[in-house]
Amino acid sequence: MTASREIHLVRRPQGMPRPEDFAVVDTVLADPAEGEVLVQNVLMSVDPYMRPRFNGDQALGEALIGSGIGRVIASRNAKFAQGDIVRHGAGMKERFVSDGRGLAIIRPDPDLPLSVHMHALGGTGLTANGGLLETGKLGDGEQVFVSTAGGAVGSVVAQIARIKGCHVVGSTGSDDKAAWLRDVAGLDAVINYKTQPLAEALKAATPKGIDVYFENVGGAHLDAALTRMNPNGRIPVCGMISTYNGGGEGVRNLFLLIYGRVTMQGFVASDFGHLNARFVADMTGWLKSGQIRYQETVLDGFERAPEGLIGLFEGRNAGKMIIRVAE
Amino acid sequence: MTASREIHLVRRPQGMPRPEDFAVVDTVLADPAEGEVLVQNVLMSVDPYMRPRFNGDQALGEALIGSGIGRVIASRNAKFAQGDIVRHGAGMKERFVSDGRGLAIIRPDPDLPLSVHMHALGGTGLTANGGLLETGKLGDGEQVFVSTAGGAVGSVVAQIARIKGCHVVGSTGSDDKAAWLRDVAGLDAVINYKTQPLAEALKAATPKGIDVYFENVGGAHLDAALTRMNPNGRIPVCGMISTYNGGGEGVRNLFLLIYGRVTMQGFVASDFGHLNARFVADMTGWLKSGQIRYQETVLDGFERAPEGLIGLFEGRNAGKMIIRVAE
Numbered sequence: 001m002t003a004s005r006e007i008h009l010v011r012r013p014q015g016m017p018r019p020e021d022f023a024v025v026d027t028v029l030a031d032p033a034e035g036e037v038l039v040q041n042v043l044m045s046v047d048p049y050m051r052p053r054f055n056g057d058q059a060l061g062e063a064l065i066g067s068g069i070g071r072v073i074a075s076r077n078a079k080f081a082q083g084d085i086v087r088h089g090a091g092m093k094e095r096f097v098s099d100g101r102g103l104a105i106i107r108p109d110p111d112l113p114l115s116v117h118m119h120a121l122g123g124t125g126l127t128a129n130g131g132l133l134e135t136g137k138l139g140d141g142e143q144v145f146v147s148t149a150g151g152a153v154g155s156v157v158a159q160i161a162r163i164k165g166c167h168v169v170g171s172t173g174s175d176d177k178a179a180w181l182r183d184v185a186g187l188d189a190v191i192n193y194k195t196q197p198l199a200e201a202l203k204a205a206t207p208k209g210i211d212v213y214f215e216n217v218g219g220a221h222l223d224a225a226l227t228r229m230n231p232n233g234r235i236p237v238c239g240m241i242s243t244y245n246g247g248g249e250g251v252r253n254l255f256l257l258i259y260g261r262v263t264m265q266g267f268v269a270s271d272f273g274h275l276n277a278r279f280v281a282d283m284t285g286w287l288k289s290g291q292i293r294y295q296e297t298v299l300d301g302f303e304r305a306p307e308g309l310i311g312l313f314e315g316r317n318a319g320k321m322i323i324r325v326a327e
Numbered sequence: 328m329t330a331s332r333e334i335h336l337v338r339r340p341q342g343m344p345r346p347e348d349f350a351v352v353d354t355v356l357a358d359p360a361e362g363e364v365l366v367q368n369v370l371m372s373v374d375p376y377m378r379p380r381f382n383g384d385q386a387l388g389e390a391l392i393g394s395g396i397g398r399v400i401a402s403r404n405a406k407f408a409q410g411d412i413v414r415h416g417a418g419m420k421e422r423f424v425s426d427g428r429g430l431a432i433i434r435p436d437p438d439l440p441l442s443v444h445m446h447a448l449g450g451t452g453l454t455a456n457g458g459l460l461e462t463g464k465l466g467d468g469e470q471v472f473v474s475t476a477g478g479a480v481g482s483v484v485a486q487i488a489r490i491k492g493c494h495v496v497g498s499t500g501s502d503d504k505a506a507w508l509r510d511v512a513g514l515d516a517v518i519n520y521k522t523q524p525l526a527e528a529l530k531a532a533t534p535k536g537i538d539v540y541f542e543n544v545g546g547a548h549l550d551a552a553l554t555r556m557n558p559n560g561r562i563p564v565c566g567m568i569s570t571y572n573g574g575g576e577g578v579r580n581l582f583l584l585i586y587g588r589v590t591m592q593g594f595v596a597s598d599f600g601h602l603n604a605r606f607v608a609d610m611t612g613w614l615k616s617g618q619i620r621y622q623e624t625v626l627d628g629f630e631r632a633p634e635g636l637i638g639l640f641e642g643r644n645a646g647k648m649i650i651r652v653a654e
Contacts, residue, residue, distance in 0.1 A: 222581070244582070250577015250578050252575075254545060254567060257592070258564055259595060261595070263590060264591040265584070265589070265591075266585035266588050266589050268585065
């Protein structure tokens with residue numbers, strides 16, 4: 001018997017999620033049976049895409065759907081040894097018993113911190129890479145605009161575009177993030193959409209228009225980007241964080257898709273499994289050479305997952321928001 | 328010397344175009360010089376896509392940009408004989424002198440009226456065909472929704488989809504048009520969006536969802552369609568008539584592109600020149616066999632072009648709106 005905890009959704013948020021929408025629930029796990037393993041969660045991911053699920057797909061009174069990295073602390077499954085580090089989609093559970101399905105052993109690179117497997121080398125990096133290069137069909141040297149460029153996905157998108165020789169403009173919501181993007185990540189121009197008039201600033205920053213707009217925001221960002229799209233431009237749609245909590249303005253400039261022959265296309269990370277081996281090789285190199293820089297916002301303590309999730313919508317994260325459950 | 332007339336834009340419309348925004352202007356043409364022809368306009372096209380030009384691309388005090396079919400009434404150009412029927416983009420001119428560039432001789436099929444070259448066999452038909460089959464990548468037997476299904480483009484889209492064995496739902500704004508679409512064009516279901524709640528009616532009419540939404544409207548139509556799109560659905564964007572005169576609601580459901588991996592893509596007729604020969608052969612056969620039916624709304628008199636154009640935004644046309652300038 002092992003004590004554990006889970007994060008539950010206890011009511012459906014109206015607009016912005018609030019702490020009272022969640023509960024930390026004590027549980028007790030049976031010992032692993034033959035073929036099973038006991039996993040200690042180490043790092044948990046909180047991501048904007050979780051919010052829409054709270055309107056329906058996420059069951060009330062069950063552990064939040066989610067992914068993370070854990071350590072096998074007891075194994076009765078021949079495929080896993082005690083101490084193995086595994087990527088999992090077991091949800092927001094402090095510890096859990098698994099029959100091994102959905103667990104993938106990762107061999108952390110000794111020269112990189114484990115946490116990079118949660119973002120640049122993990123799902124958000126694969127999302128950024130596939131969305132930009134495959135869905136967005138990025139060509140070398142093109143004009144690129146990235147929204148939420150200070151976030152886990154956006155910051156990787158922006159830097160991959162830089163590596164491809166593109167002119168890269170990012171938008172973000174604080175001067176600190178803007179400074180990091182300009183000075184550390186090396187973007188060509190950065191817009192703080194909270195202090196600058198977005199449409200005017202974007203026009204000034206994109207004298208050659210936009211070939212690829214990597215869409216994480218929706219609303220006014222999309223309307224502004226649509227006015228700057230070059231013919232045959234692409235808008236890979238990764239997220240629309242401005243709409244997830246309701247409210248916000250509708251999008252009015254979609255007619256600009258027509259004459260520009262612009263393509264908007266949605267995608268999710270799981271579309272890019274076929275790219276993973278190449279991606280991991282590329283990204284490991286980029287991280288070691290310093291061509292891809294990253295920021296992390298780490299909250300210590302399993303019970304802080306709701307705080308981290310809510311913080312995403314308040315822009316409290318610089319880079320990837322991570323919940324550290326154990327060392 | 329030949330007397331002619333032109334339709335001019337004399338002020339930029341605010342919202343819906345009004346008769347006072349246009350003027351019929353008398354002109355005098357010099358006789359054709361060596362290499363030139365004199366053309367009598369016979370049929371002129373008015374189309375929703377003209378409206379956005381009035382905000383800027385259309386010069387004030389010049390003939391409206393536009394296309395039509397004319398007859399060569401005098402020729403000093405060896406490529407054209409008196410009596411030749413030509414497709415042209417010379418704009419809204421009753422008669423005009425041309426050096427022949429931009430004129431294409433058409434050989435009207437004796438079994439079809441000349442006017443079909445203005446719609447089903449012309450630019451609107453090519454737009455419908457290319458937008459549905461190439462941009463929309465329609466597969467046989469798919470689920471299709473067409474907005475402004477009673478219009479020149481929409482009615483052809485809907486019927487090509489029927490020919491391809493698809494389940495076809497159309498929306499239109501009057502019971503007369505709905506009856507024609509159901510009883511003559513053979514659609515599986517028709518929604519009168521002015522008398523029925525669009526989102527609910529669309530849900531009921533698309534029990535298997537939507538694979539291709541042929542977009543002519545924008546706004547609430549797009550929001551409703553987005554809730555019904557199947558995974559990997561396509562939204563070829565031909566027009567957004569609801570937005571052309573300003574006002575209207577912004578689009579709020581674009582986040583549904585993401586998990587559905589839905590693609591929206593703009594296009595214009597000129598993208599499909601490479602399809603034209605095959606299209607003309609197919610469409611000629613479909614028209615003769617009765618597989619494609621059509622409606623025309625013909626206004627007699629060159630000076631009625633503004634009335635026809637304004638009427639498009641008031642839904643006064645059944646099928647293609649045509650201005651007949653001469654017999």
